[in-house]
Structure formats: structure tokens, C-alpha cells
Amino acid sequence: MNIPTKKTSNKTIFNVLVDGFFILLIILCFYLQIPMNSSQVVYIPKGGTSEIITYLKKNNFDLLNIDKQIIRFFGYPQSGWLNIGRTRLSKGDFLYALANAKAALEEITLIPGETLYFFIKNISQKLNLNEESLHLAYTNYAPMIEGIILANTYKVPKGISETHLMYYLVNTSLKEHKKWAIKFLGQYDQNQWFRYIIIASIIQKESANEEEMPLVSAVIRNRLDKKMRLQMDGTLNYGKYSHTKITPEMIRNDTTSYNTYRYDGIPKAPIGSVSFKAIQAAIFPANVDYLYFVRNKNGVHSFTKNYDEHLKNFSK
Numbered sequence: 001m002n003i004p005t006k007k008t009s010n011k012t013i014f015n016v017l018v019d020g021f022f023i024l025l026i027i028l029c030f031y032l033q034i035p036m037n038s039s040q041v042v043y044i045p046k047g048g049t050s051e052i053i054t055y056l057k058k059n060n061f062d063l064l065n066i067d068k069q070i071i072r073f074f075g076y077p078q079s080g081w082l083n084i085g086r087t088r089l090s091k092g093d094f095l096y097a098l099a100n101a102k103a104a105l106e107e108i109t110l111i112p113g114e115t116l117y118f119f120i121k122n123i124s125q126k127l128n129l130n131e132e133s134l135h136l137a138y139t140n141y142a143p144m145i146e147g148i149i150l151a152n153t154y155k156v157p158k159g160i161s162e163t164h165l166m167y168y169l170v171n172t173s174l175k176e177h178k179k180w181a182i183k184f185l186g187q188y189d190q191n192q193w194f195r196y197i198i199i200a201s202i203i204q205k206e207s208a209n210e211e212e213m214p215l216v217s218a219v220i221r222n223r224l225d226k227k228m229r230l231q232m233d234g235t236l237n238y239g240k241y242s243h244t245k246i247t248p249e250m251i252r253n254d255t256t257s258y259n260t261y262r263y264d265g266i267p268k269a270p271i272g273s274v275s276f277k278a279i280q281a282a283i284f285p286a287n288v289d290y291l292y293f294v295r296n297k298n299g300v301h302s303f304t305k306n307y308d309e310h311l312k313n314f315s316k
Helices: 006-032 048-059 067-075 091-100 116-127 131-141 162-185 190-204 210-225 248-253 276-283 307-315
Strands: 035-037 040-043 079-082 086-090 105-110 152-157 292-293 301-304
Touching: 006 067, 035 091, 035 301, 040 048, 048 067, 067 091, 079 091, 086 091, 105 116, 116 131, 131 162, 162 190, 162 276, 190 210, 190 276, 210 276, 210 292, 210 301, 292 307
Parallel strands: none
Antiparallel strands: 035 086, 040 079, 105 152, 292 301
8 A cells, every 4th residue: 555645746736737738727728729800900099908908808809818918918008099900810919919929000191382281281181180179289399380291201100199299290390390401501500591491482382393492492592582572472372372273452551471472582481391302502693693484384494593584584
């Protein structure tokens, strides 16, 4: 008769525990392979793991209370809109994605020459945001009423708030303004730099293409040097008038600084967004003595240095 010793008893307990562990591991592996459905982009509210799992269960995601413990092995659940990537996946892949998936992004584009008025109108519709809140947020962060946000395509998280969106757009653009100012001018003086941005915004509105930009810049520079009014229609395409055809009546009645037929110098703020090429042209105008230009039948501009030639081109 064999009498169990303490050593053999401990070994038996250990074996039972090991066997139990592997059984649980096998069950867990099968559990994590259970297929489940998900939308490709999932919104996750801010909160603890329990709150998030409860929220997902209420929104018809096939989750159990045990998933609160499992997800902690993968990390901490993120908040916001997450790009899960697939609509049919295993439970393990879904729980892993909650902690590691990238934010779902949307693209918004500010085209060169467009005004803040229309940009905000467009993105408020696309991102389902409040126009008034967007304008207010821009005013809180931007040093000028127009022209701070550079013409570009931006990727922003789906579900971003008005405040966070404008903070991101303004500050991202201001970093670029500073970088370009140092590159071109050797320093960033805000007043000096945004004088160039105002001129660049006029160039952006008036030029038929990028090749013309240094020529339009030269006309602006030459007229300013000679104390001549710019008298350019494009300066009146500001704000909500961005797509408005300029008429003699508008020229007579507009009393803002954008009316370069009425006032000397340049407007007090940019007319709209600017591209890198327009800024470059504003700083480095062509070395020509042109003072006038008019659009010709080919859709580009004819440039001249005296008024008689300009009238001839205008009559054509």
C-alpha cells in the first residue's frame, strides 16, 4: 500500500492547476475567435472600461461583462471615432481594435483664394458642425479676421469639436507661416509677414495661373511705389462676396478697406486663403515695370506699362 506523501500531494495540486489553466486558456482562445459584426467606424465615448463596454452593449455590440477584463490585456480603450477597418471580425480582433485602432479621419480642403466664410460653411455641412461656433473659435485663436488658415487639404478626426478643429487649423497654419517667414525673410515679424500675406491674397484672386503670379505681384508693387491705387476687382471678392461678380454699383457703394478703387494701399486683412506660390510671388515680384493688366480672350492677362496700351488691350 502506497501512502501519499506531502511531496506527491503538492505535485498533484500543481498538475490540477496547470491542467485547469490550459483548459481556461483553450476556452478563452475559442471565445476570442467568436465572430461578431461591427460598423467600420465606431464611436467610443470617454469613460472607464466598464462604461465603454456598457455603452457598446446598449448599441447592439455582442459583448459580455468578461470583455471588460480581456480588453485590459490589450490596453486602454480609446475615445472618439475609431477606424475598426472591417465589419466582420472576431471578438478578439474587435477588443484589440478598441485599444489600438487609429482614429477615423476625414479630409477637408481649403482651396486657394477661398474665403473663411465659405470654408466654414462647407466644413460645417461636411462635418456636421455649428457655423457660428466655428467662427467664434477661429476668432479666439487667429490674429487676423481672414487668411490665417493656409490653402491645403487637412485630415481631421471624425467627430472633432468646433473648438478643437479651429485650434488645429489655425495653429498648424501659424507654424507654417513662421517657418516660411524665417526661410524667406530670416525672421518672423507678424505685422511685416501678414502684409505679404495680404498682397499674396490679392495675387491669388487676380492671377489666371501660377505663371502670372510674379507679374501680378510686380503690378501691385509698382503701383504702391508710385502711390497709385490698386483698383483691382479681386479685392472686393472678400468674405461672403467671394463668388460675386463685381459691378460698378458695388465699387461705388463699398466703404470697406477692401475697396481699392476708393482707398489707397492694400486692405487691412487678406481677402482669402493663399497658396505657397502666391506667398512666394508676393515676396519676389517679377523685375518688370508693368502697371496695368486686363484679361484677354485667351483667359489670361495682357500686361502693359502705360495707360494707352492698357486701353487698347481693354478695348479688345
